[in-house]
Amino acid sequence: MRSKVQELARLAYECVKQVKDEAKKMDEKGKDFASRYLSYTKKLPSMIIYNGLLTTVAFAKAKAKKASTRAKVEEGEKVNIEGLAWEKLLEHLKEFLRREGINQDNKDLIEFLSKREVQEYRFITKRVLDFSLWLKRIAEGEIEDEGKGD
Numbered sequence: 257m258r259s260k261v262q263e264l265a266r267l268a269y270e271c272v273k274q275v276k277d278e279a280k281k282m283d284e285k286g287k288d289f290a291s292r293y294l295s296y297t298k299k300l301p302s303m304i305i306y307n308g309l310l311t312t313v314a315f316a317k318a319k320a321k322k323a324s325t326r327a328k329v330e331e332g333e334k335v336n337i338e339g340l341a342w343e344k345l346l347e348h349l350k351e352f353l354r355r356e357g358i359n360q361d362n363k364d365l366i367e368f369l370s371k372r373e374v375q376e377y378r379f380i381t382k383r384v385l386d387f388s389l390w391l392k393r394i395a396e397g398e399i400e401d402e403g404k405g406d
Contacts, residue, residue, distance in 0.1 A: 267355060268390035272398045278344070285337055290399045293342035296375045297395040300345065300388040309381040310369045313349070317366060352387045353380070400402040 258266070275293045279286035283314050294317075303312040320343035346365065353359040358380055372380060 264387050264390045265394070266395045267352060268387065269398075271351070271391060272394045274348075275344060275395075286388060287400075288337050289341055291401060292338055293344060294395045294401055295339055296345050297388070297392045301385060301392055304381065304385050304388060307405040309377070309384055310366065312366050313346070313369060315347050316349075320346055348391065349384060349387075352384065356383060358383070 275290055279290040282289055300312070303315070307315070319387075320339050350359065350365060359365070369377065369380065
């Protein structure tokens with residue numbers, strides 16, 4: 257039996273590994289993608305603390321909106337790497353909430369969070385913050401920093 261902390265670390269590791277695998281497939285843009293993802297995971301915990309989870313998700317969604325579809329990445333078309341990194345980070349937050357049994361119906365994250373009662377919202381924020389800290393730690397250890405994400 258694993259503890260909650262071990263589960264958080266395992267999922268964070270899976271997420272970072274997924275980013276590294278995708279970066280390898282992207283050739284020259286891959287290092288920039290991984291570097292930006294690393295930069296955003298470093299910022300995520302403080303963004304949640306200072307701005308709140310809902311505001312942080314709205315910000316990330318606005319940034320991710322600029323992302324091209326994955327099909328375009330595979331076809332080698334021009335890609336907005338910044339948006340793609342934010343999109344991946346949002347996917348990882350959604351996956352975390354799904355695995356925690358918090359957001360099973362895969363609703364829009366902003367809609368889902370805005371409909372929660374205060375106590376439930378605080379609980380979700382605490383859990384996401386715990387996950388984001390693990391994501392940050394593991395990304396720092398696993399992704400080589402090129403300094404392009406700042």
